[in-house]
Amino acid sequence: MQRNSGIRRVLAAAAVVAVAAGCTVSGSAGSAPTKPPASSKPADDKPSSTPSGTAEPDGPEAQSALFSKGDKGKKVRELQARLRQVAWLFEYPDGVYGDSTVKAVEGFQGKRGLPKTGEVDAVTWERLLKMTSKPGYFELYAGGDQPAAKPDERCMTGRVLCISKTSRTLVWMIDGKAQLTVDVRFGSDQTPTREGVFQVDSKSRYHHSTLYDTPMPYAMFFSRGQAVHYSSDFKARGYTGASHGCVNVRDEAKIASLFGQVQTGDKVVVYW
Structure with a gap:
């Protein structure tokens, strides 16, 4: 009996010390620890396109990857567009998490004291969301490859x-029936590309503009000097530039194929 009384006194003293240290004591001796509550956002949740508002941990912490090398899709394209906004990625979004995206993520992480994993975890994603805005449609497809719109009935x-x-x-x-699809660029507000129904009036494989002193190879004219043609400027600068009213194509192989198929008199429909 004296021995049991001594044990109880020792356990009671231990409980007092634990409470003083800020711990809590629950359950009986030998019981399993209480399971912590589930996280409000599972580690494998795909990130939303807007900040969740959850607080970041005080310091770098390893997290499950939301995105990693080899992933593909619209969310990867959004990640790439946001990385371009903060000048960590200079290539156009393509929806493929490749080597350049890995390096961009590593750079972004390292600059902010996060583990340089090259993978996007919840902490990295939340930090990037706070520093960027939701990319618009043409940001997501700055480099092209955007889905074609529903064809106009006149097509x-x-x-x-x-x-x-x-x-x-x-x-x-x-x-x-669609035979071939290419990205195109139009004129600026000052020199807009005309809309409506036209026809190919003439073709010129090696055309050179006397008005603007610029080459217009594979030109297919359809409206008072406006033409569909290849543009090396479009290839180099993308949608950061504009034409003088023509419909620019930047894929030379595709427009060469198109030029060989299109005939004088074929219809041209330009629409919104």
Whole structure:
């Protein structure tokens, strides 16, 4: 009995010390520890496009990856567009988490004292969200490859260069079926590309503009000097520039193929 009384006194003293140290004592001796509450955001949740408002930990902490090398899709394209906003990625978004994206993420992490994993965890993503704005459609597709818009009804019969200003695409169509799709660029507000229904008036493989003293290879004219043609400037600068009213194409192989298929008299539809 005296021995049991002594043990109880020792346990009681230990409990007093634990409370004084800021701990809590619960359950009986030998019971399993209480399971901590589940996180409000599982580690494998895909990030939202806007900040969640959850607080970041005080210091760098290893987290499960939300994105990593080899991932593909719209969220990766958004990540790349946001990295471009803060000048850590200079290539156009393509939706593929490759080596350049890994390096950009490492640079972003290292600058902010986060573990340089090259993978996007919750902490990295939240930090990037706070420093950037939600990318617009043309930011996501700054380098092209955007989906083509629904064809205008006027494109559904015959041989047509179906050109959408909304999606910035040209679709070569025959009897309502798409044969070839290319990214295109239009004129500026000062020199807009005309909208409407036209036809190919003439073609010039090695055309050179006397008005602007610039080459216009693979030119297919459709409206008082405006033409669909290859543009090396579009290839180099993307959508940061504009034409003088023509429809620029930057994929030379595709427009060479298109030039070989399109005939004088084929319809051209330019629409929003």
